[in-house]
Amino acid sequence: MNYDRPRGRSPGVTLIEIICAFLIFMIATLGASGLLSFGHRGTQKDFRMVAAQEILSDRMNRLALVPYASLTTSITAEPVVFSSDGVAGRFLWGVPYGLATNTRAGSFNVDITLRHQPVTFGVQPFNIVTSVGYASTTPSTFAFDSFDATYREYTGVDATRPFEVIKFLTTVKWGEPNGVSRNIQAVSFIANLQGAF
Amino acid sequence: MTDIRCPGSRCGMAIVIVLVFSFALLVLGSAYLKTFSTTKPVNPKMLDRMQADFFAQGIAQIAILKFKRFPADFYHAYIHQQAGLTNIIPTPFARFQGAANTPLQDYRPGGTSIGDPVPIATYSTRFNMISYKGYNRDALEITISVRIKDIQQNYVFTVDASRTRLL
Numbered sequence: 001m002n003y004d005r006p007r008g009r010s011p012g013v014t015l016i017e018i019i020c021a022f023l024i025f026m027i028a029t030l031g032a033s034g035l036l037s038f039g040h041r042g043t044q045k046d047f048r049m050v051a052a053q054e055i056l057s058d059r060m061n062r063l064a065l066v067p068y069a070s071l072t073t074s075i076t077a078e079p080v081v082f083s084s085d086g087v088a089g090r091f092l093w094g095v096p097y098g099l100a101t102n103t104r105a106g107s108f109n110v111d112i113t114l115r116h117q118p119v120t121f122g123v124q125p126f127n128i129v130t131s132v133g134y135a136s137t138t139p140s141t142f143a144f145d146s147f148d149a150t151y152r153e154y155t156g157v158d159a160t161r162p163f164e165v166i167k168f169l170t171t172v173k174w175g176e177p178n179g180v181s182r183n184i185q186a187v188s189f190i191a192n193l194q195g196a197f
Numbered sequence: 198m199t200d201i202r203c204p205g206s207r208c209g210m211a212i213v214i215v216l217v218f219s220f221a222l223l224v225l226g227s228a229y230l231k232t233f234s235t236t237k238p239v240n241p242k243m244l245d246r247m248q249a250d251f252f253a254q255g256i257a258q259i260a261i262l263k264f265k266r267f268p269a270d271f272y273h274a275y276i277h278q279q280a281g282l283t284n285i286i287p288t289p290f291a292r293f294q295g296a297a298n299t300p301l302q303d304y305r306p307g308g309t310s311i312g313d314p315v316p317i318a319t320y321s322t323r324f325n326m327i328s329y330k331g332y333n334r335d336a337l338e339i340t341i342s343v344r345i346k347d348i349q350q351n352y353v354f355t356v357d358a359s360r361t362r363l364l
Contacts, residue, residue: 024212025218032223050243053244117311118306121267121299123267123292124274124289124293126269126273139276139282140284142277144274144277144285165262186247187251188252188254189259193258193261
């Protein structure tokens with residue numbers, strides 16, 4: 001008995017072919033969705049890092065504007081840490097610390113650490129007394145004393161050698177969805193440049 | 198009886214189409230991953246630059262403090278340096294800028310960098326007078342070179358200093 005193809009109907013595919021094609025498609029789609037998921041998690045992680053850097057930059061710039069005379073009164077210990085995890089609305093001379101929230105990136109915590117930084121300046125002092133025939137525009141007439149590596153000490157040892165530099169450290173902390181804690185930090189200094197000398 | 202075969206030349210086309218589509222998905226996914234992998238190493242370098250920037254600003258504060266506290270020593274040392282005199286070695290100006298392990302030149306009290314915990318590899322400071330009107334008004338240029346990890350950054354701060362007599 002011959003089996004004739006029905007007239008007017010185009011050839012189709014077999015059920016097995018469809019099943020195999022479907023399986024291959026599912027495997028490819030699952031792989032692609034895994035890639036997308038991985039990429040999305042990575043993008044979110046980078047976004048949190050960018051948001052943390054923005055917060056860090058903001059706090060550092062604000063702290064740099066606080067006068068030395070104000071900050072030094074806040075240093076009650078060496079170092080002193082201003083931290084208030086999870087609590088917003090805390091300020092250090094107008095600089096917010098504690099909880100910082102980014103609408104898209106989530107929550108961060110900001111710590112500010114202050115400490116006095118001892119510095120000792122070495123100078124080879126100019127001595128006008130021994131500058132024979134001194135003329136301000138004639139460098140050959142200049143006389144200098146011996147170099148003194150501890151010419152001025154600003155180490156806070158006593159009242160004659162007070163601190164003049166504050167080191168401030170800002171830390172931005174956050175937690176990743178997988179439970180890993182991350183933080184970034186920046187350091188700078190403020191010197192006592194006010195007043196006459 | 199005739200065997201039933203897949204009629205026509207489109208036998209197995211479904212699998213081929215799916216394979217092509219899957220390959221396209223693979224290419225798109227790889228391109229997406231490549232974009233992501235380019236972005237990822239950029240962020241830590243941005244952080245390094247920011248850390249170096251703020252650190253340099255702080256060192257500039259210390260440099261300005263030294264300039265402000267010892268103007269006479271600075272001016273005479275600078276003029277002596279500019280004249281190219283070699284009667285004093287090291288020159289007073291080099292002394293003023295400081296040797297290694299001093300506050301303006303990679304200071305490491307107790308073996309730890311002054312920038313700790315930020316991983317500052319090394320830094321240096323140079324002074325330069327742009328204009329000088331002796332104790333009246335000066336333009337001072339401070340150049341700070343900071344190296345953090347594998348990034349070397351130079352920061353130039355210009356200070357316009359004027360002095361007023363207190364009566």
